[in-house]
Amino acid sequence: MENKIVSPNPHIHTRTSTASLMLDVIIALAPSMALSVLFYGWSALMLLALGAGFCVLLEWAIAKWMMRKPQLFCPSAAALTGLLLALNMPPSTPWWTVLIGAIVAIGVAKMSFGGMGQNVFNPAITGRVFLLISFPQQLTTWDIPKGFIGGIDAVSGPTVLSQAKLGGAASVADLDLFRTFLLNPGGSLGEISGLALLVGFVYLLCRKVVKPWIPLSIFVTVAVVSSIFHLCNPELYTGPVFNLVAGGLILGACFMATDYVTSPMSDWGGVLFGAGIGLIVMMIRYFGSYPEGVSFAILLMNMTVPLIDRAFHRKKFGYGRA
Amino acid sequence: MSKLTFHIGGVHPDDAKLSHACAIEVLPLPPVVYVSMAQHLGAPATPCVAAGDRVKVGTVIGEPSGFISGYVHSPASGKVKSVGPRKDLAGHNVMHVEIEVDPEGEEWEEDIDRSDTLVTEIPTDHAAVVEKIKQCGVVGLGGATFPTHVKLNPAPGSKADCLLVNGSECEPYLTSDYRIMLERPQEIIVGAAIMQMVLGGCRCVIAIEENKPEAIKTMEAALAQLGYKNMEIAVLKKKYPQGGEKQLIDAVLGRQVKSGALPISVGCVVQNVATSLAVYEAVQKNKPLITNTLTITGDCLPASAQHNYLFRIGMPLSYIAEQAGGVPESAAKIVSGGPMMGKAVANLDATTVKGTASLLFLSKETTKRHPEGYCIRCAHCADSCPMGLEPFLINRLYKAGDLEGMEAASAQDCIECGCCQYSCPASIPLVDNLRMAKGQVMAVIKNRRSNGK
Structure with a gap:
């Protein structure tokens, strides 16, 4: 009877851990990362590797040397932040911006709030928005570097969202939206293919890592709001399909807004959260000074999460119907 | 016939029914049995035999001592050696009756029908x-x-x-x-x-x-x-x-x-x-409850050592483990009951009671607790809670000592099923804390009731 463990129930545990959940999200991003490396070549590979590398290193160093809590360090979570940061950047971004982005994401947005699970704002988006405001030129230059696969007919230039911002819906009327959804070189790394992102997201759904409510709510809200405006003035306001496939909406909705730490914990809270994001995205796209607003929308709604969590609770057993 | 299930929460652990094909075997009696008087929920029974008394199989040796209490019967024929406290499987002292079992042949109370004939006629009184x-x-x-x-x-x-x-x-x-x-x-x-x-x-x-x-x-x-x-x-x-x-x-x-x-x-x-x-x-x-079936199983037992036993109450667990081939080296934890709600055995000399359902030998790999991590707000605990509670919230309120908050979050409804802790990716000991929270809230509710609100 010596050396036997005695502890209260339960005596077994699921194999899922924080690290394995984060790894699942990284796996889900694999199709998008592979495509971006194929089409943007070494520069994409460098951005992804630097992003992940810087973030892991920073989190380790801060946890160990500054916070003196080495157990706060979770390599797969830090790597995921770095990968998401890189996926939100144009392929031509210089390497040092990634370093600054990583410092803001991990150092400011995550660790200074207390590290894993404590941050209010999504670290990767905080990093990206900081860069976008500080280095607008580097973050909005959409040069397409030489990829491992040749023959892309896309040209460097303003994104479709910038075109729409300047010239209204009419200027992007002849865009092949289905092709944009399948393969769309010219934006951030992660925006290369909406299909690849959705494939990854379906993987997450199947593994029960996330629930579909937040992205669904974002998509529905964007579709509804843009339909109303588009119907009122089709010349000026872009339509629902355009707004669903263009820019970073799919990336943001499926992988950034669903971040556990910075999203509501209840299903209905998630629906409200998603609706807020969808609404803010459309307001920025139509009326804001930036062509794209997914990052801002997610950050703004991140702030409301504590309130949403207070308002929405689960239905307890034995309180409703008899 | 449609398949039914409950509507809130729940988890799907691997069912690991390793011993499902093992037919029930009858365990022989050990030389001495120790019958606990706490065989049931509620007040323990009061022993009604004394050292030196002769008992038969089925003789009453403990009488109920309250409304929620029950009779306890002798599982063997022999001589009562002692009546006194002995440690149960958690190590608490509980009144036990020690009976030296007759080495040859057992004598049953006369009015017990020991035949296998099925009696299907339902009495009406x-x-x-x-x-x-x-x-x-x-x-x-x-x-x-x-x-x-x-x-x-x-x-x-x-x-x-x-x-x-x-x-x-x-x-x-x-x-x-x-x-x-x-x-x-x-x-x-x-x-x-x-x-x-x-x-x-x-x-x-x-x-x-x-x-x-x-x-x-x-x-x-x-x-x-x-x-x-x-x-x-x-x-x-x-x-x-x-x-x-x-x-x-x-x-x-x-x-x-x-x-x-x-x-x-x-x-x-x-x-x-x-x-x-x-x-x-x-x-x-007319047969009193002195036998039940238990499973000896676990992921560190070979297939040949898995058993389903018909046991009598009062058998030391160590004796049962020996009958099944001894405690395996690789067992890190011994559990009486299921792996989700059973109790870890702290004392293998404790004896079987009416409700004993199993003796599980779990390997370190399966049963060890991982170091507590940080809540990542994934809500898996709340999704798995069959009572619709929010374990993450009650855990936080418990740590903050917010009794009112715990009651409002219904800590008292926790059934301690283990789902939240089982599914927590950060291995937070939710059930440990919820059990404490529940205890505190129950005490408050009880107090309020006795004070007439």
Whole structure:
């Protein structure tokens, strides 16, 4: 009877851990990362590797040397932040911006709030928005570097969202939206293919890592709001399909807004959260000074999460119907 | 027949029914048995024998000492060696009666029918049957060991319209209920029919999970053969904790027992299949509850060392482990009961009680607790909670010492099923803390009640 463990129930545990959940999200991003490396070549590979590398290193160093809590360090979570940061950047971004982005994401947005699970704002988006405001030129230059696969007919230039911002819906009327959804070189790394992102997201759904409510709510809200405006003035306001496939909406909705730490914990809270994001995205796209607003929308709604969590609770057993 | 299940939460651990194919074997008696007086929920029985007394198999050695209490009978014939405190499996001192077992031949109380003949005729005198169940010391064998005669005797004004017989055995590893459903289906069904009669001829549903197709088939055949009216078998989906009283009622009937209320408030009485068998033996055979079936299993036992045993109460667990080939080297934890709700054994010299269901030997890999991490707000705990609670919130309120908050978050409704802690990716000891929170809130509620609000 010596050396036997005695502890209260339960005596077994699921194999899922924080690290394995984060790894699942990284796996889900694999199709998008592979495509971006194929089409943007070494520069994409460098951005992804630097992003992940810087973030892991920073989190380790801060946890160990500054916070003196080495157990706060979770390599797969830090790597995921770095990968998401890189996926939100144009392929031509210089390497040092990634370093600054990583410092803001991990150092400011995550660790200074207390590290894993404590941050209010999504670290990767905080990093990206900081860069976008500080280095607008580097973050909005959409040069397409030489990829491992040749023959892309896309040209460097303003994104479709910038075109729409300047010239209204009419200027992007002849865009092949289905092709944009399948393969769309010219934006951030992660925006290369909406299909690849959705494939990854379906993987997450199947593994029960996330629930579909937040992205669904974002998509529905964007579709509804843009339909109303588009119907009122089709010349000026872009339509629902355009707004669903263009820019970073799919990336943001499926992988950034669903971040556990910075999203509501209840299903209905998630629906409200998603609706807020969808609404803010459309307001920025139509009326804001930036062509794209997914990052801002997610950050703004991140702030409301504590309130949403207070308002929405689960239905307890034995309180409703008899 | 559609597959039913409860509607909130639940988890799907690997069911690991390693010992499902092992037929029930009868364990021989050890030279000495130690019979605990705390065999049931409620007040322990009072010993009514003294050192030197001779007892037969079935002789009453403990009498109930309160309303919620029960009789305890001798599992062996022999001489009472001592009556005194002894440590139970958690290491607490409990009154035990030590009996030196007659080495050759055992002597049973004369009025016990030891034949195998199936008695299918259902008696009709309610009071006599309930009294018989009480006299034979029958308690609920689904885990809580609540005295059965109390449960079958609802408070005046409440009436049962459905008896649920629980054969779901949703805990991983356990196979004792499965084996008795395969090997003694008719007796279980007769037992159910007796309880049905006691409750005034209500509907009776025997609920079995879909991962036991053989048991479903056998029980259906036995029921068809016996032909009792108003009795049916329901197939349930495999989901833990389906066997929880409130979950089972929700699964089969879609009724929710209100917070703090008993199943009878929605017209239900839930009894385990093993209890049903004990009721049969008590009423039809006059045999007190001195035997039950336990599973010896675990992921560090080879297939040859897995067993289902018919044991007598009072056998030391160490003796049973020896009979099965000894405690395996690789066992890191020994659990009595299922891996989700069972109790870790701190003292292998403790003896079997009526409710003993298993002896699990779990390897370090399976059972070790990972270091507590940081909550990542994934809400897996709340998604898995069958009571619809938010364990992450109650955990936080408990740490903050917010009693009012804990009560508002319904910590008192926690059934300690283990789902939240099982599914927490950060390995936070949620159940440990929720159990403490529940205890504190229950104390407050009790105080308020006794102070007349």
